[in-house]
Amino acid sequence: MSGYYIPSEGLQSFAQSLMAKMPVVAPVAKGKRFIFDQLGDVAELRLDYDTTVLPPKKVFFPPKQDLLEFDEGKATSCLDPQAKVLLGVHPYDIKAISMTDKLFSDNYADSNYLANREVAVIIGSNVQTPYERAFYGSIAQDLELVGHDAFLTKISDGYVLDVVTEKGEKLIADLGLADASAEQTSEAEGVNAKADEDCPVKLPFAAGDVSEKVRNSFKSEIWDELSKDCFSCGSCNLVCPTCYCFDVQDEWGLGASNGKRYRRWDGCLSSEFSEVSVQGGSENFRENRAERYRHRFMRKTAYLNDKLGAPACVGCGRCAGACTADIADPVNTITRIMES
Amino acid sequence: MCDGNNNVGQDGNILLPKEVEVVEAKKVTASETHFVLKMKNGDAMDYKPGQIVEAGVLGYGEVPLGFASSPTQTEKTGTFDLVVREVGKVTKALVSLQPGDTMTMRGPLGNGFPVEEFEGNDVLIVAGGIGLCPTRSMIKYILDKRDDFKKFTLFFGSRTPAEQLFVEDLDVWRGAEDVDYKEIVDNADENWKGKVGVITQLFKELDELNPETKVIICGPPIMYKFVIAELKGFDVPDENIFVDLERRMKCGVGKCGHCQINDKYVCMDGPVFRFSEIKDLEEAI
Incomplete structure (x- = not known):
């Protein structure tokens, strides 16, 4: 798949163009902390968040989710998946989503989760401000980073958007994004390669x-x-x-x-x-x-x-x-x- | 184990139940009601002895229950049996159902007894209290296919004579030649002429027990370890002992987490476990 470059000042218009297609759920400030919420105003987007109060699993598996409705003794399923972009998911949360994907798919596939999951497009982002209690740099290291459709990496003068699935390509196809240069791609790789080193807490056991x-x-x-x-x-x-x-x-x-x-x-x-x-x-x-x-x-x-x-x-x-x-x-x- | 989504509802929603018609509802003890049921809307119910369902009433919820009938009955009549003990909100709604009413159901779920492994062998079933309900699916199966099994022994213990379930079956089994039936109650009443005590006392009446016997145990949580200790006295290996476990099960399909014991989900990997496979699992027995 492909790498694109988004200049720092172009981030909001990028998010705005996604919002024009479908709802965008992304990290926004809530008091002194951050939450994943549907973006109303693109200026609320905070890709420099440390971590969110609740993890993004709530987009697919809400804290309270209707399963079925009944009336006069007849029950019908409440499945009603709404396509959305989940923007700004940190790598540790992408790994967690890949786990819940597996757990809800295994044996009996649970469409109440999977239907929401299938219509979501996930755009990850690198950790710009590590959370002080985080130890993602030293756990789940063997787990492949999969499940996202694209990944945004902050580099010195903007972002590199690495698109890794067809679903991701389809989403950004008409946005006219510029290709990332070899230098920009290389800088982004460098940022991601040392991300785990910057993680504040270490778990020193295999x-x-x-x-x-x-x-x-x-x-x-x-x-x-x-x-x-x-x-x-x-x-x-x-x-x-x-x-x-x-x-x-x-x-x-x-x-x-x-x-x-x-x-x-x-x-x-x-x-x-x-x-x-x-x-x-x-x-x-x-x-x-x-x-x-x-x-x-x-x-x-x-x-x-x-x-x-x-x-x-x-x-x-x-x-x-x-x-x-x-x-x-x-x-x-x-x-x-x-x-x- | 499970066959995948062979019994899902509309939209592939595993949590959407099917409809079942109440054919008979018979209050059999102060707290238990015996239901004879039939699938509605042309749905089939193909199950194995020892499997479970999530039975429910819309607006109240669902509870996990073991089949109390044998699939041999269901093949003939299209009906199957469940027994509901009234202990809470959902079971109260269930026992209020009358013939013609609709019960909801998801299943069959879980693994059931490994029937093929029991064939050609001696069988001992040890049932305590309401543990007779799920084991009745196997008892009736054995009696319907009696030639497929060798010696069949059944122990049943209940707290009082009034709390005995399936009294018509018990009358038949007491006089039957194709099952060696032994019973005991914790506390007798004035009419009880049988044995009084705990279920393990019934082992004292066995002259011998072939160590190759396949054994099923189902009863209150406290019962298992004492029955297993008795079986050790007869050199029955752990591989031949099958325990039918109860846990809180909300989803019945290995997701909601309530029934988890170590890495096992009782609803999906069980409710029947070979004792050798779980004896070292803390929290199991």
Whole structure:
């Protein structure tokens, strides 16, 4: 595929021309932080963001998503994919999207996610301002960067847009972008090659060693110690780009004969996550917070590795920043276990 | 394991259920209702003993349930059975359904019992309480294809005589020659003339148990390890023991995460597990 050059002052008109085609979801400022939101005014675009509060998975897998509508006992599917551009996705989040793509496709393909995913065009962008808790430079390194359609790299006097799929080519075909010169392409390659070096936090252990050691520590008492300040709030789950658990609930409409079934994000840290109703009460298969805390780390470092080809963590650092008690940072927890 | 999207709804939406007609709804104990059901709209229900469905009522939700009937019945009559125990909001809505009403359903889901592996072997089924419902799919299957199996032993334990399920079946099995049926209750009432105690006491009545016997265990979570300990006393290898597990299952298709035990999804990789494959998995038993 091809590389194009966009001068610094041309970025907004580039985004504007995308907005003329379809809605563009991109990083914008929200208070002192950033979120992915639909661009209303192109001036809001902030490709210099560090990280977003919620990962971009919400575009395909919204926090609350209608699954089906029913009326008079008849149910119909709520699939209603809307084409959009997802602009400015950092490489760690692209890796996470490639994981959720696989997880929602495997075995039973889930069209509630995949239909939204298929109509989206993803334009990644390099990290200009690393988030202080991020450790993407030292995790999921074996995972190929795939799933995006194009990638924007900031160079000294503008951007290089590397288009990697036909979907990406089709989107920008009529924008009249200039080809990137050999020097510009080479500068962009250099920027991306040293991106991981600029990542603030390092996880100094190989994925295989982490997986083995964490898995073998299942019965260790260390989990009680590590989780003793856990509020079971599930913030670490909710901000995680690779968490994809959900609950399903029904709600009635005002007509009392109609309503909706929806799913909403759920998290394995919440106390009722594994609870079932039984005669005369309930049975909870992970009753203690240490069990739930351990489950999350097992799932991130060990359980899904065979399926994903890498740990289910891309080093975004969002959980570290979101945890009130600051006990969710994978770097701290993994280090503590590796050194135990 | 699963065959892929062979039972998805409209738009390929795996979470969209099909419609099922309630043919019979019989309240069988204080909390359990036995449903005889039939697919609507020309849909088929081809399942294996031990598989599950997500049964539901629109506006209330879905719950995972094991088939309580054998596919041999469904082939003949087009109907299949489920038993619902009223324990919460969704099951309350389910047990209120009457003949002619519509239940929603997704499935069959999960793996079921490896029937072919059981053929030509002795079989022991140990069912505790409501664990008789999913195992009844296999019990009835064996009795319908009796020549395909050797000695068949069935243990059933319930809390009280009043909580015994499928009492008409029990009457038949008590006198039957093609199944060695043994039963026990935790607490007797004045009319109970049978044994009183926990289900493991039934093993004391076995003179012998061929270690080659294929064993199915299904019951309350506490029951498994005690039954497995008894089986060790008869030298039954872990490979021959199959446990039918219960977990919270919201989606039934290996996505929502609630039923996960280590890297297994009970809804999809189970609910039937060979004990040798999960005995070292913490949180399983």
